[in-house]
Amino acid sequence: MRRRLALLVTATALLVLVAFLVPLAVLIRAVAQDRAVVAATAEVQGLVPLAATTDTANLASLASGAGRPVTVYLPDGSVVGAPATRTPAVELAARGTSLTAEADGGREIVVGVQGRPDGTVVLRTFVPAEELSRGVTRAWLLLAALGVALVLVGLFVADRLARTLVASITELSTVSHRLAGAELSARATPSGPAELRDVAGALNHLAGRIQDLLREEREQVADLSHRLRTPLTALRLEAEALADPAEAARVTASVDAVERAVTGLIHAARRATPAPGGCDAAAVVRDRVAFWSVLAEDTGREVHLDLVPRALPVPVAAEDLAAAMDALLGNVFAHTPDGTPFAVTLTPDGVLTVADEGPGLPAGAGERGESGAGSTGLGLDIARRAGRALHLSTGPSGGAVVTLELLPRPPHGS
Structure with missing residues (x-):
């Protein structure tokens, strides 16, 4: 985003500078040319009164005494002063016309002096191109330096503004990722433009609302302990009342296992973050298969481990893996x-497989809450x-x- 803003400011600044500096550069060149021409014209015009009254023999000294090279064309066709060829502009001036004309390498200024008894005298001076463009290159360099300085200032200001915007957006992105990672205490600091401050406030409100909803849900799940404790106690009393001590011990152990599972569920529900750490998958799978093997023996099922x-x-908590195995x-x-x-199989690459020889998967199996076999449909989702x-x-x-799959897949080619 910072790069795009910098490119936008650079393009805008360049367009403004081109629209402003190019006409100004052309104007500076025109002003320099006019200044040189006006100065030369004024100098020649200053010689006109003298040329109108000075005799022919003194016109050469008049031309040599000027501040710039001046050529005097006499009525008889002779030329005194600075040598120069007779141009069409001189011919026009001989008829009484004064003008400025373009010439090779500059401009020529010709003035016709009338009123002399021997005819019209023409005064000519030449302004070279170097004098016409004197100071223009320096002025253009100054304009170019000014343009570069303005672009750099614009880039600096744009970068500072972009840094402020990007910092606010980056913080919002970081907070959203932390919330997605179950760090519900993450909050954004409202900063930057008003729109970004509104987004930060909305994100904080959403995080607070999610935290409240999860807290209420955890408390509702935790209330199961009070609802299940009474039937579990009654079931334990009935188990202890059985006449067969072995049967009573077996049923009591099952009731204790159910109570531990419910207690673990309640503790897991009340945790604000998932249980950390890992476990030995082989030990957990072996323990749960041993637990279910008792019921398998009662129902005539053969177990292959x-x-x-x-x-x-x-990287799975022991209670989570045990819950998955039970499901x-x-x-x-x-x-x-x-x-x-x-059959239950656990491979060295962390792949756990549970296969049976029953009727197969019912329609809708695998979708949370969808069973098709009269159950809650949550077992596969737990796993x-x-x-x-x-x-x-x-x-x-x-x-x-x-x-x-309990372990991440290795990268390709490893």
Whole structure:
């Protein structure tokens, strides 16, 4: 933007200077020519009274005594003074006409002197081109220097104005990017023209409004703890009342897991920023598969687990990856009949795959809030937000294959 403003000011200044300085330069040249011609004409006119009264023998001394070369053409055709050829302008002056005419290398001024008994005497002087343009080059250089100085001043002023505008716009862009990065406390300082100050105020108002709305949403989600605590307590009491101690312990552990998940959800909702850090993807996947394997055994499902044989750090919080695993495995149990096997694979490049041999993906799967199978339709969206990318496909046997990328893809050619 600064460059465009500088180009605009330069173009405008050059147009103004051309429109102003070119006519002025032409006028200066014309004034210099007129000044030289007027000075020469006045000098020749000063010799006219003497030429009209001086005898022929003294006209030569009259011509040599002038301040510039003067040629005197006598009525008998002879020439005294500075030597010069007889030109058409001299012929006209011999008839009593005084004039200024263009000649090679300058201008000639001829004056016809009448009233002498022997006829008309013609006085001629010549003004060379150097005298006609004397001082013009210096004046043009001064005008050019003035034009360059005006352009530079205009560029300096334009750059200062552009810097002010660009600084305000850059700050607005920086604040908008910070807001896009979930830094909701970012605010812009109103500065610059009134329009930019209005934009800064609107951006600050929008950021404040977003912050208020998110705060209200987090508080509404946090209220779930009070609504879920009573049924969870009742469910724990019923689990403890079971006659079989092993069954009671298993159901109680499941209730505790649900309560921990709800508590984690509430804490995540109340955080103003996403959870930082990462985790060992292999450990988290192994733990969640082990948790779901108990239910898989009860429902007659065969579980195939293929994990990377070492720790696999990924830039995903452990609770987020666990929630993604629970969502993907929960979909397998919810949308496939009992006895349907499934497989979980984690490759060294951070690709997590959950595949089953069920009826496949229902229509609308993958869209947030769209399930087509009677569920909330949020499970795949939870998994998508935990990784870099989520892909849905159909396996060789017609079952669903969900692939979640946990690590960024390497650049091409590496």
